Amino acid sequence: MSFIKFALKNLFAHKTRTTLTLGSMTVAVAVLFTLVSFNSGYEKALKTQLQGMGIHMMVVPVGCPYEAASLILKGGKIPNYLPADVLKEVQAIPEVDVAAPMFMSAIVRPDEGRTDIYVGIDSSTIRLKNWWKLKGKFLTKPNDVILGSDVKLIELSTIGDQIYMPEKDVTLDVVGELQPTGNEDDGFFYIPLATAQAMFDQPDKLTGISIRLKNPDDAPVVAAKLGKIKGAEVITMGELLGTMMTLMGSAKSLLLSIVMIIIVISALGVLNTVLMSVFERTKEIGVMRATGASQAHIFGLVWLETLMLSLLGGIGGLGLALVGARALETVVKKFLPLAPKGSVVALEPGSFLLIMAFVLGIAVVAGFYPALRAARAKPIEALRSE
Amino acid sequence: MGRATTVAALALSTLVLAGTAAASLCVWRQPDTDISGIFGSGSYKTVFADITDSLKVKIEKRLGIALDADETQFKYFPVFKGTKRVGTVMTHAGKGQFGAIEVVVAVVEGDSGPVIKAVRIQRDREKAKAALRSTEFLSQFKGMGLTDKFTVGEDLKTAVAGAEKASQAVATAARKLLIVYDELGRP
Numbered sequence: 001m002s003f004i005k006f007a008l009k010n011l012f013a014h015k016t017r018t019t020l021t022l023g024s025m026t027v028a029v030a031v032l033f034t035l036v037s038f039n040s041g042y043e044k045a046l047k048t049q050l051q052g053m054g055i056h057m058m059v060v061p062v063g064c065p066y067e068a069a070s071l072i073l074k075g076g077k078i079p080n081y082l083p084a085d086v087l088k089e090v091q092a093i094p095e096v097d098v099a100a101p102m103f104m105s106a107i108v109r110p111d112e113g114r115t116d117i118y119v120g121i122d123s124s125t126i127r128l129k130n131w132w133k134l135k136g137k138f139l140t141k142p143n144d145v146i147l148g149s150d151v152k153l154i155e156l157s158t159i160g161d162q163i164y165m166p167e168k169d170v171t172l173d174v175v176g177e178l179q180p181t182g183n184e185d186d187g188f189f190y191i192p193l194a195t196a197q198a199m200f201d202q203p204d205k206l207t208g209i210s211i212r213l214k215n216p217d218d219a220p221v222v223a224a225k226l227g228k229i230k231g232a233e234v235i236t237m238g239e240l241l242g243t244m245m246t247l248m249g250s251a252k253s254l255l256l257s258i259v260m261i262i263i264v265i266s267a268l269g270v271l272n273t274v275l276m277s278v279f280e281r282t283k284e285i286g287v288m289r290a291t292g293a294s295q296a297h298i299f300g301l302v303w304l305e306t307l308m309l310s311l312l313g314g315i316g317g318l319g320l321a322l323v324g325a326r327a328l329e330t331v332v333k334k335f336l337p338l339a340p341k342g343s344v345v346a347l348e349p350g351s352f353l354l355i356m357a358f359v360l361g362i363a364v365v366a367g368f369y370p371a372l373r374a375a376r377a378k379p380i381e382a383l384r385s386e
Numbered sequence: 387m388g389r390a391t392t393v394a395a396l397a398l399s400t401l402v403l404a405g406t407a408a409a410s411l412c413v414w415r416q417p418d419t420d421i422s423g424i425f426g427s428g429s430y431k432t433v434f435a436d437i438t439d440s441l442k443v444k445i446e447k448r449l450g451i452a453l454d455a456d457e458t459q460f461k462y463f464p465v466f467k468g469t470k471r472v473g474t475v476m477t478h479a480g481k482g483q484f485g486a487i488e489v490v491v492a493v494v495e496g497d498s499g500p501v502i503k504a505v506r507i508q509r510d511r512e513k514a515k516a517a518l519r520s521t522e523f524l525s526q527f528k529g530m531g532l533t534d535k536f537t538v539g540e541d542l543k544t545a546v547a548g549a550e551k552a553s554q555a556v557a558t559a560a561r562k563l564l565i566v567y568d569e570l571g572r573p
Binding site for chain 2: 109111112154155156157161162163164165166171
């Protein structure tokens with residue numbers, strides 16, 4: 001009988017105990033694999049989406065953008081705006097393909113538990129965001145409005161309807177609807193730039209300029225040129241992506257730590273199972289030693305049992321992850337603040353091999369003590385034991 | 387401010403703004419205020435009821451109009467004083483003249499079936515906002531039941547001239563919720 005068959009026979013001599021140990025290892029590996037796959041997939045999807053946006057950099061007013069966003073969401077006025085003249089300076093840079101100005105402000109309705117965010121844009125936004133699918137037409141008259149897909153659902157309004165802003169006593173005509181984009185664009189009211197500036201008493205002011213370059217490789221050169229504009233700060237999308245991933249990295253590290261602990265606990269379960277098995281087979285081991293089995297044979301056999309238990313748990317974990325990851329993805333995407341389009345779980349063989357190596361590494365350590373204990377058993381004492 | 391801080395802040399702002407994009411269509415926004423205003427005091431619980439295809443057909447037949455595509459489930463809120471059930475609250479988002487109108491309807495059991503105890507408006511963009519929320523307009527609904535028409539210009543007066551569409555949106559919401567409540571078996 002080969003070593004592997006013998007080890008398997010030993011393991012499944014106690015089906016319940018082995019199955020429970022296998023189960024815990026399977027779940028732990030599945031969770032780790034899904035988590036690693038989710039992280040990898042999310043980063044890829046976010047990167048693809050940001051790159052697909054065709055925006056290579058943004059010019060924003062000097063100051064804290066987070067404070068500005070908070071103020072906008074509270075309906076307040078941000079301390080710094082970009083003068084509209086900055087747009088001409090940006091457009092004059094030869095490497096710039098499209099420079100789209102934007103003015104963003106909000107009206108807070110605390111009694112209704114939400115905030116209406118108005119974004120003033122001009123026709124360059126359509127050139128910049130060429131992935132937008134617009135139903136209806138673009139803004140041509142001062143009181144035209146295009147609804148983001150979430151706004152359309154919330155306001156139950158469609159092309160031809162009117163939207164009234166009681167706080168500004170302005171009636172807007174719905175001329176277009178954005179098809180869902182899967183990002184924050186879905187939650188905005190888009191109105192003409194001049195209308196937004198006038199409505200919020202900030203004529204000739206901008207909250208930002210989005211830029212697409214003719215050649216993305218020119219980003220450093222253009223960033224240097226833009227950096228010379230007074231009162232303006234340049235953010236490239238590469239920096240933004242990196243920072244977003246760093247922000248999410250903290251949560252990822254915490255989760256990974258927890259899962260690692262779970263795997264270590266599962267490994268202790270494996271150790272316990274094999275050690276129990278060694279105690280129960282003391283006499284059998286004694287017989288094996290008395291009939292010619294060396295210490296190395298016994299050590300190898302018990303160690304092999306540990307490795308096989310971990311290997312089977314790992315394979316089971318892979319199967320569980322393959323089955324469960326998609327379902328988990330559907331649930332997780334609903335709760336993500338910025339869920340990119342497409343799959344956010346990338347089940348990669350490389351990740352699985354890495355996890356298996358980690359699990360087997362732990363199994364090697366976990367199996368060492370039971371194997372050593374079994375190998376050191378003296379045949380006479382072992383044969384005497386009950 | 388350091389450049390790294392600015393980039394981090396912008397990234398965080400992107401996440402914050404992204405988070406505001408989604409909002410639930412019609413939640414019960416101010417349950418405590420509404421319960422206190424309608425029932426004096428009380429507590430409530432939330433119950434979800436699925437609208438099956440056969441139920442949908444029955445409701446639409448009685449209503450005379452189709453349910454909205456997303457109305458596959460209704461929420462209702464039984465209201466209690468102590469352990470005694472004193473009524474039921476339901477909410478609805480409907481299309482007004484200048485955007486959505488969200489209505490809160492309180493239903494109680496009358497002598498010959500469910501009747502409306504009160505109607506409140508929790509969100510709207512109407513130019514006739516004040517008239518629409520006035521006691522004069524909303525008190526008309528008190529005591530209305532399944533046999534009433536809920537038609538502005540017939541058994542209901544408009545909130546104010548020019549706000550007929552918005553007034554009818556409130557009336558239609560009240561009637562719809564009353565019928566749904568009845569079809570759910572007055573749970």
